[in-house]
Amino acid sequence: xxxxxxxxxxxxxxxxxxxxxxxxxxxxxxxxxxxxxxxxxxxxxxxxxxxxxxxxxxxxxxxxxxxxxxxxxxxxxxxxxxxxxxxxxxxxxxxxxxxxxxxxxxxxxxxxxxxxxxxxxxxxxxxxxxxxxxxxxx
Amino acid sequence: xxxxxxxxxxxxxxxxxxxxxxxxxxxxxxxxxxxxxxxxxxxxxxxxxxxxxxxxxxxxxxxxxxxxxxxxxxxxxxxxxxxxxxxxxxxxxxxxxxxxxxxxxxxxxxxxxxxxxxxxxxxxxxxxxxxxxxxxxxxxxxxxxxxxxxxxxxxxxxxxxxxxxxxxxxxxxxxxxxxxxxxxxxxxxxxxxxxxxxxxxxxxxxxxxxxxx
Numbered sequence: 469x470x471x472x473x474x475x476x477x478x479x480x481x482x483x484x485x486x487x488x489x490x491x492x493x494x495x496x497x498x499x500x501x502x503x504x505x506x507x508x509x510x511x512x513x514x515x516x517x518x519x520x521x522x523x524x525x526x527x528x529x530x531x532x533x534x535x536x537x538x539x540x541x542x543x544x545x546x547x548x549x550x551x552x553x554x555x556x557x558x559x560x561x562x563x564x565x566x567x568x569x570x571x572x573x574x575x576x577x578x579x580x581x582x583x584x585x586x587x588x589x590x591x592x593x594x595x596x597x598x599x600x601x602x603x604x605x606x
Numbered sequence: 607x608x609x610x611x612x613x614x615x616x617x618x619x620x621x622x623x624x625x626x627x628x629x630x631x632x633x634x635x636x637x638x639x640x641x642x643x644x645x646x647x648x649x650x651x652x653x654x655x656x657x658x659x660x661x662x663x664x665x666x667x668x669x670x671x672x673x674x675x676x677x678x679x680x681x682x683x684x685x686x687x688x689x690x691x692x693x694x695x696x697x698x699x700x701x702x703x704x705x706x707x708x709x710x711x712x713x714x715x716x717x718x719x720x721x722x723x724x725x726x727x728x729x730x731x732x733x734x735x736x737x738x739x740x741x742x743x744x745x746x747x748x749x750x751x752x753x754x755x756x757x758x759x760x761x762x763x764x765x766x767x768x769x770x771x772x773x774x775x776x777x778x779x780x781x782x783x784x785x786x787x788x789x790x791x792x793x794x795x796x797x798x799x800x801x802x803x804x805x806x807x808x809x810x811x812x813x814x815x816x817x818x819x
Contacts, residue, residue: 519796563800598804
């Protein structure tokens with residue numbers, strides 16, 4: 469049996485979006501048909517990463533329960549997702565905290581662990597911060 | 607292997623929070639062993655250690671192991687100034703006879719309240735596993751005493767093969783300055799990682815947007 473692999477891709481290979489823009493893309497599963505996926509979840513979310521407490525919010529969520537006969541279509545055709553992005557929070561690569569956006573797809577199976585894939589993107593164009601080096605402090 | 611300046615900081619909260627890190631047990635001990643010991647202590651025990659010594663990380667691991675052993679864990683995290691649990695003591699009975707009350711920050715509770723809590727737990731058959739800064743009336747399950755060697759192992763575990771942008775003496779200095787507080791020492795390395803990253807150009811190679819987990 470082929471180990472299942474899940475892929476997520478944004479249309480046009482884009483990485484940077486502006487608030488209010490429409491983000492769209494697709495995901496697909498590579499696997500043998502012996503698997504029994506029961507559901508697929510697509511989320512567009514942001515989360516913080518850094519030194520303090522973590523925060524996370526889901527902007528878009530879609531869960532699709534899968535009937536056994538739907539598996540071939542999931543394997544043969546990329547599945548689409550799309551959403552208009554919100555005005556904030558904008559992506560930010562700070563020193564203490566970073567705000568990161570991504571599309572996350574999770575496939576659940578009748579047996580075994582679920583499979584997850586993420587595709588990161590940037591919302592807005594806030595310049596990244598960087599730590600001040602000791603020499604610059606003097 | 608060069609340090610990738612675009613790599614994620616391995617000392618971020620996401621990587622070092624309890625549940626994300628694997629607790630490194632003293633020789634001869636394991637989660638299974640400690641839960642067996644807890645069961646022998648009638649499911650009453652305290653993990654004792656200073657700030658940032660790994661108590662919460664161990665508690666998270668023992669919670670999972672206790673669940674495998676048939677106990678239903680109920681987590682309570684107490685912050686400074688919390689003098690009581692965020693639920694009435696009478697509600698303890700709802701945890702059921704297979705319940706295990708996990709209290710992170712037990713030292714926040716006053717003696718009288720602890721005594722009443724213990725009485726309610728005994729009546730309901732609910733176990734107690736707590737973290738505390740000093741030995742208390744519950745039998746001590748393990749005393750955590752961080753060492754430099756342990757800290758070096760933790761750093762290695764977090765790096766996951768990534769070459770870190772600092773040397774062993776930087777790690778030793780972070781440990782020494784934190785006075786045994788591993789959490790503070792890890793956050794010092796977070797800052798150092800960011801500082802050293804700022805001094806390096808970001809990697810431009812590799813398309814990472816397709817990332818099967």
